[in-house]
Amino acid sequence: MTDIRQRLARNVARLRKEAGWSQEAFADHAGIHRTYISDIERGARNPTIEVVDRIAKALRVKPGALLD
Amino acid sequence: MTDIRQRLARNVARLRKEAGWSQEAFADHAGIHRTYISDIERGARNPTIEVVDRIAKALRVKPGALLD
DNA sequence: TTGTGACTACGAGTCCGTC
């Protein structure tokens, strides 16, 4: 149910850290608000695929890689 | 921008047909409204990841496979 | 540097139809 959110949360947090970004620096880079990234990394939001796509582009991965 | 919608649209339509479902039968099976499936297959909507997850489960594929 | 509650505007998601 919400486990898709948790998978997204873990993948974003992991890949962001691997790339050496803080949440704030990454948020700027992705063109998304800082607190929104925070919410996503906690699984507190149910974002749309367009938001996932923007995050994926900022992380240079395929959008599907964030959900699996 | 909307190409993520088009990728989802094509993948859902293709996999649904391969499974031999009509839009309506598939919508019932996935627990989503029939008009919403129609909209998604036309790239007219920007669904949330929870909807993508429900569609993926109904198609027995990974959610990521619908976005790539 | 990140978490969290609260807020408004707008779009996700549902349901009624018709073609």
Add this chain to the structure above:
DNA sequence: GGACGGACTCGTAGTCACA
């Protein structure tokens, strides 16, 4: 069977102040 429209509810997008 599927595209498309109108109308509706409620949740998401996006932001802020503060912890």
